[in-house]
Amino acid sequence: MTLPRIQILALGGTIATAPDASGAMQMGLGADDLVGAVPLLATLADIRAETVSRVGSHSLSFDQLHALANKIMDLDVDGVVVTQGTDTLEETSFLLDLLVARDIPVIVTAAMRNPALTSADGPGNLLAAVRVACDPWVKAHAKALGVAVVMLDEVYAASDVLKIHPTRLNAFASPQTGPLAALVEERVVPLSLPVRAPIEAARKRLGAASGREQPVALLWLGLDEPGYILEAMVDHRDQLGYRGAVVGAMGGGHVPERIASLVGQLAEIIPTVVSPRAGGGPLLRQTYGGPSSEIALRKAGLIWGGRLNPLKARVLLQTCLRAGLDKAAIAEVFEAFG
Ligand code: ASP
Numbered sequence: 001m002t003l004p005r006i007q008i009l010a011l012g013g014t015i016a017t018a019p020d021a022s023g024a025m026q027m028g029l030g031a032d033d034l035v036g037a038v039p040l041l042a043t044l045a046d047i048r049a050e051t052v053s054r055v056g057s058h059s060l061s062f063d064q065l066h067a068l069a070n071k072i073m074d075l076d077v078d079g080v081v082v083t084q085g086t087d088t089l090e091e092t093s094f095l096l097d098l099l100v101a102r103d104i105p106v107i108v109t110a111a112m113r114n115p116a117l118t119s120a121d122g123p124g125n126l127l128a129a130v131r132v133a134c135d136p137w138v139k140a141h142a143k144a145l146g147v148a149v150v151m152l153d154e155v156y157a158a159s160d161v162l163k164i165h166p167t168r169l170n171a172f173a174s175p176q177t178g179p180l181a182a183l184v185e186e187r188v189v190p191l192s193l194p195v196r197a198p199i200e201a202a203r204k205r206l207g208a209a210s211g212r213e214q215p216v217a218l219l220w221l222g223l224d225e226p227g228y229i230l231e232a233m234v235d236h237r238d239q240l241g242y243r244g245a246v247v248g249a250m251g252g253g254h255v256p257e258r259i260a261s262l263v264g265q266l267a268e269i270i271p272t273v274v275s276p277r278a279g280g281g282p283l284l285r286q287t288y289g290g291p292s293s294e295i296a297l298r299k300a301g302l303i304w305g306g307r308l309n310p311l312k313a314r315v316l317l318q319t320c321l322r323a324g325l326d327k328a329a330i331a332e333v334f335e336a337f338g
Pocket of ligand 1: 013014057084088
């Protein structure tokens, strides 16, 4: 029997750490080391392994991920497994989902516990990721699933998965939709398919999004926010260099009244997306009145982020800007997310 050809691309992260002389964990391991630690992989797949980088995911750049997406586009294999750090996995997997147009499984995995700890989860997660990449249901639904994340025997859609705890083993979840599949014994048990229409519509507009870096500010609003950063962005746009902003707004899409006009001014200068600081879920559109409500903010030209989590909204806005989309086109892309 011919085994599926699975390419492992290792970026770094806790899964790839080894202790230095002082005992501190450094990104020392490459793709071959990760594969060597899991002999069972050879029974599942014809594994090819490449070390792409040895960096923590907190230091990955958009440019590096665009290069990774291009690499995945060129691979002649049956499936791809990316290993990286967990810190930005909810963002990197969504970016890959927006950029990679392949009908083979593309899986991202990582580890919460480093290889020096008892019950490190890296080897198990890598085995599970390869198992998912080889699974017939996943293969048949590769396009319908999009890029998927495998952590602790669950499979999540890249557009929904969030890191919900900094250290726990069960640090990943899709609070809005739940997992796509679960691993049990040696099986992948399908649970659901994601709603892909908004993502596919976005992907059509984005193409390869091959332009230059487009910095997007993330402004997470808290009680009685005075708006000094907003003021600086409005007054010193050119010095600050941000090309767009995401506002992590309260409730269904509200901001403190004292900064409502500043938020409106920012939206006149750069594309500014309102996204739920509650972490996800559709925003309101026409319930509350008053100057800092969703009705007023929408009238003032704020782009409505729909159900996307602020971190994912920032990735999408950055990618739209990189693709050269104007404000009206960006608003249409986000509108589809509810
Ligand atoms: N700081 C690490 C990283 O994101 C944490 C991890 O991998 O869990 O690369």
